Amino acid sequence: MTKYLSQTPEEEDQMVENAFHEVLEAYLASNHRKKVEIIERAYRFAKNAHKGIRRRSGEPYILHPIAVAKIVISELGLGSTSICAALLHDVIEDTEFTREDIEADFGTKVADIVEGLTKISGGIFGDKASIQAENFRKLLLSMSSDIRVILIKMADRLHNMRTLGAMRPEKQYKIAGETLYIYAPLAHRLGLFKIKLELEDLAFKYEHPTQYAEIMEKLSETADHREKIVEEFVRPVRKMLDDAGFKYEIKARVKSAYSIFNKMQTKKIPFEEIYDIYAVRVIFENDDDALEKIRCWQIYTFFTDGHRVHPDRLRDWTSIPKANGYRALHLTAMGPEGKWIEVQIRSRKMDEIAELGYAAHWKYKTGVQEDDSELDSWMNTVKDILANPEPNAIDFLDTIKLNLFASEIYVFTPKGDLITLPAGSTVLDMAFSIHSQVGTHCLAGKISHKLVPLSHKLDSGDQVEIITSDSQYPQPEWIEFCNSAKAKNRLRSILRKDRKVLLEKGKRIFEECLAKENIQSSNQIITKILGNHHLQSRDDLYMMLANDEINISHKELKDLISTRKSLMKKLLRNPFSSKKDGDNQMKQPVNRKEVYTLRPDDSTPNYRLESCCSPIPGDDVFGFVDEDENVVVHKIDCPVAMRLKSAYGSRLVATSWGGIAKRFSAVISIDGIDRHGILEEITATISTKMNINIRSLNIAAKQEVFHCDLTVLIDTAETVGAICDALKHIKGVKFAHRIS
Template sequence: MPQNIPVQDQYEQLVQKLFDELMELVLPVCKNEQDAEKVRQAFYFARDAHKGVKRKSGEPYITHPLAVAKIVVGEIGLGVKSVIAALVHDVVEDTEYTVEDIEHLFGAKIASMVDGLTKLSSATATSETSEQAENFKKMLLTLSDDVRVIIIKIADRLHNMRTLGAMPAPKQMKIAGETIYLFVPLAYRLGLYAIKTELENLSLKYRFPEEYNEIAEKLNRTNAERIIFIDQFIEPIREKLRESDIDAHIYGRVKNVYSIWKKMKSKNLTFEEIYDLCAIRIIFKPTSLVPEKTQCWHIYSLITDIYKSNTERIRDWVNIPKANGYEALHCTVMSRSGIWIEVQIRSERMDAIAERGFAAHWRYKSQEQNSGSFDEVLEPWLRKLREVLNNPQEDAVEFLDNFKMNLAVDEVVVFTPKGESRTMPKGATVLDFAYNIHSKIGSCALGAKVNYKLVPLSTKIHSGDQIEIITSATVKPKVEWLEFVTTGTARNFIKKFLKSESEDAVKQGQELFEQKMKDLGITQMGRVLSKVIPEYKCANKDQFYNKLGLGQISLDGVEKILRQNAASKLVKYWTLQIAKPFKGKKRQKGAERENQEKFVVAECCHPIPGDTIIGFNEDDGTIDIHKKSCLIAVEKAAQHGNKIVDATWSQEKVESYLTIIDLRGIDRKGMVLDLMKIISEEMGVNIRTLNFTSHDGVFEGEISLYVRSDDDMKMVLEKVSKVKGVDKIHRRESTKIN
């Protein structure tokens, strides 16, 4: 800002500038001057209501609702009512105005939207549930009334992420975790691809800034040569389309940082090993005489006259669009330099829907039908969603997990015996399909025929399968079904049925377990349960207690399990430097202290000194320490952000800790012996176990060893990577990447 203008005047100029920009976007969608005047009224009302309130950045608070309103109309394409709701969406929460006041000023519909957008008081959360999950749950209950509520909420989150740099580190981790856990799949499910991509990138930027910056820098460094390659690839296609009188815009786009990072993690690749860094997009202006999907295939045939196509990588979303309305034809062709390139073919209408989601879909429908009615593509998803939302007694965290299951990113299309198509999430089973048809069919499913072949209910389904469900009146849902169903709808119905029958069994199982622990002299039940439950292959403590109460499992071997867990770790506690637990607005800046409480190292990610870590306050008084990259930590940050503790290594009090490395390479005689010599003799690192398998000249191995710090771990990886024949080596991480 200019130095010669008072700060207050600069802020007033900023607010006026943002409002002028908003009105430029709003006026084209206003039906009349009355609409424009309502938007002005909402701005003046919100500005006065938030007067004197500042954001963390120091800017007037009104800049936030103005920015959200600009996203709503400019980047998503919603109308006047949504803009007004966005402008006043925080008034009820932050001021003395009520929903009734909003209704009096702006009408019942906008008041209803604001009510759905208003953040709920932390007092609504119980001690057993996450405050965020409880708030999400109540917010999502409004979704069945008006989907614009959740779209505006996504816009609100997008602006918060764009300005997250002004927040303290624990708040950044919490908000970024919530974003990747819930808001990214929500944006995807509503077809908001551009916003989904930005949210992914911003979340990565604050969760793993070093990795984000490294990839961004490498992309920037190789940009010039990539532009040359794209231009050379596009030119023959552009000429071919021109010869065929096809009016199209062709451009290349670089994959976003998050998608590159995700591929590097999931496939254990380096940046240099990823070759499909860019994709080509063809957006054509359709002719009225030929169907759009026919024109897509015509363009595909012209492209394959130039470049060879990989037919196994064709994605036909023009004949069967994705469940979120996405339409396009994707193909992969071989460039003249020997690199596979993805080409996306869309009409102008398809492209608008791909970038702006259902808002654009409604607009095109409105133009075609002269009606603003709710589109049938969104309604089936909302109908299924309402089944999940219609269970107010459900635990909030469990509810959030079930809801998230309905936001599946990858999908398959299967068919009923009569040929009706059904879209299911990738990885879904026959039983998920049965519940998708009807809850009564799912609850009495005995088996199925997939492509006329008899299969069990746990069979995973694939695109193109024709599925017939076999039912029996004597069948009822079983606990075991929860082990293989993947959709929230199926899981919800199964759990509701089991809950009605198993409350007594759960109570009896809990009493048996508590008595056993009492006999063993163990008092910290929560910590013991976290060790025991996975050993009995149970999903949670209720399933464990239920099986125990029904006599399906026995506690005869529990002492052995506890001894094994105790022996598997050489050390358990460290002294760390931590900040006081984050308490929202009451957190004191710089309030660091040396804390002598017990810090328990998480077994899911095995953090060691040198790793970037984060802590969570547990109910038993200990602090659970995770690597920041741990997927469990990300979910805990999203669900239990109020328990985050900012932790760093202070003074190491241990000599070594167990960690695991995975190897792959060309097998040869003496390979294992060479590895043992380098690790044990040259480096003095204690090996606990080695497991190696060899097939067709390729070996895969796992080595568990004790190291003292992250520096030791890096040295081991560096030395072992130089052993002849070793092709891949990495420290074990979670395989699921958010």
């Protein structure tokens, strides 16, 4: 903030003008019709509206809309309407100006987009789950009416992520979690590949700063070596491209830091063992769409002539594009030093659509609808989900997310029609994708003259016949067989209608039982009955009563009345006897604006570790403040934590480990080549050399390979790392990593 406060008003104004001129220069350098006057008017309007307002970093607020406008033109390639909307996107929300003011000065289109952006402002998620879901529905509805709303929202989120350093830690967790949970998958689905990668890397940088710095340092250290390998790999291909008369460029591409981290976590391997860091992209100029595919395959032969090609890694997206419109030809070939190198072959048009997604589609529109068919298909799925929305906000987001980040498979109907489904889809998913009625009455599938059940997972290329029966009707367990958003949403909608009828029936039975015994329904009565039958909620009780799975006996109700009377006597004698000392005192609220220090060394730790991810001192963690002001600790990349960050941002608290930790259990998985005495060496290394307490050990060998699960008592995550490093130095041990 000091940087901006030290400037004079004149210097600050000049800085703002310079930033806007960069937007204008990028616009003038583009292929758009030059409507400079309306863009300048939008800038002056926004500058006046935000006058005197500053961001948290201390910079004048107008620099944010200018930065968003620059992303809109420079990185998304959109035109004057979108640039104006980007400059004005916070005016309705943050100032006294209205939609009518914007419409009067800039027309209906700009006003519609700004209004759409205003409805979904402040991030997708509010403090309450219902607000969160509603805002996300508005986002998707706005997108279905004008795709530019979501494209500008992406630019807005990208700039917020680039300037996230000015926010408090718990806000960083919320915004980074929200970005990974929804915005990055949405960018992926819209084909905004470049933006998706940057959003993921920025979120990773704030969630795991140490690991991010380590990976970036290693990438920097190996840059020169990578360039030499790639240059040696493409040298013979360059000559063939030149001889064939291609105009082209070859780019070396490095795997993103977030992708590398994900692979290290998933495969439990160090940076040095990731072999697909290398990638090459060949982009060729093409003036004839009819020859585009042929030229891709011609370049493919240039690589196969001089290199060994991986037989299972050929991907042809020139014939059938991905659901986000992506088209390219991929192969993986052996490079120098035995390194596999992925090659992406694209025309200039394919490359722009790959990087800019549907923003670039508009540039190539020919009046034919094919260009947008995939987007239309996806938007129809979104509209289906919006027509039957999930009442639970988190379920709603999860349902949408199923269709955001899924890889696709391609299956065929008996007549040869192509259907695109998320990878992992089943016969039931396909049935619902054809029609709701087909899904509702789906009995089985038939593939290659063989009957397969509803739960059978489909492979790309399967030709599937859906077998139906009028007597078949959806069952609750069918949810487990669904992997597409459309199927899950339709199925839940059908089951909800049935469930509502059963709940009403169960409630009526329950009330009749109580009425017979002249008992007034109360929370205490219901809690006791739930406890007697080991049930979680009233709905569970009503459902089981409706289905005749339980019944409430006369004796059970009489026992409840007598227990309640004796309890009342005790309470009347001593009103506070049922409470522990201090229970009636209010617990001190957790200050969520400060970093909360976790004290594992206290006799009663000031936090609770969550079992879903089993964090230990030293892990990257954050706190979630529950209803009783207790701090619940999750690992930052825990899937449950991801949902909490997205849905309940106001309950997050940044944490740091303090004090000397107690001992915690950790399980280490060890794999290697079996030999005589290896078990003795493993135990000696841990117990004798490192003085670590082994709690359990389970080892089994099959032929020459062994696997061992080892439980040890440790104090911090660093100790686990040291144990794994020591184990890897034992002859025969190939892998050692913590699994819990």
